[in-house]
Amino acid sequence: MAGERSGEIGSEVWTIPNILSMLRLALVPVFLVYIVLGDYVVALVVLVVASLTDLLDGFLARRLGQITRLGQLLDPAADRLYIFAALVGLAAQQLVPWWIVVIIVARDVFLLILGVVLANHGFGPLPVHQLGKVATFALFFGLPVIMLGLAFPTIAPVSEPIGWAITLWGAFLYWWAGIIYAIETSRVIRIPRVADDSRSDTLGQGG
Known part of the structure; x- marks a missing residue:
């Protein structure tokens, strides 16, 4: 404990x-x-x-x-x-169309690439952004709502539009969070370079 x-x-x-x-x-x-x-x-x-x-x-x-x-x-x-x-x-x-599968999978491949970039610069994974959590929740909720209409066709006219709306919104937020991670990755990997540049400037002035 x-x-x-x-x-x-x-x-x-x-x-x-x-x-x-x-x-x-x-x-x-x-x-x-x-x-x-x-x-x-x-x-x-x-x-x-x-x-x-x-x-x-x-x-x-x-x-x-x-x-x-x-x-x-x-x-x-x-x-x-x-x-x-x-x-x-x-x-x-x-x-469901295959394009939405590609969109979701491509975003996680994108994050995997960002993780490799961070690792190459000596950093671990970025903290999970709240927007990423909301996006994951939306997808995790929206897809079952679509399935609910498939399991019980009588409620499909209501559940499927709601499920699709939540799923598409989740996909949008999923990529929005991915862009935020990319911006943060760009900021983080520049930190040691800035430190090295300032250190070299100081050394140059001292010499």
Whole structure:
């Protein structure tokens, strides 16, 4: 329990929150299979279970002081995998266009490139921006609302327009957050160069 109370991040692997996150990841292929099979009711049930474990592992991590580096990696990874699984599964059924899959995946590839640039300059990943969290939530909420209309056709006239509106807004915010990360990356990688330039100027004046 020292992790939460001391403000430190643990390196443990087999904590209760991490096991829940692993279970959540293990359900991703199950979720995808049911989408591809067109059984949207079961797919939604799997997604609800995964969402509940997401809430539970976050609560337990804070409550038990079991915040770990592994947990910080697993949690956002699971969110993205569920979004990708929903997009790919629905696109494979020709229920959503492939261009939206490309837009979402391209943004994460873009962030991966930014991470490589930061690493090459000796920096770790940037802190998660609040806008990025909102965008992820919008996608994680909008796609299931679209699926809800597929599972229960009687509510489709209401759920699908709402789901699409939230999903498209989420995609826009997803890239907006990506641009903010790019600007911040550009600012961060210039810091050591500025320091080196000022240091060389000082040395030149002294000589």
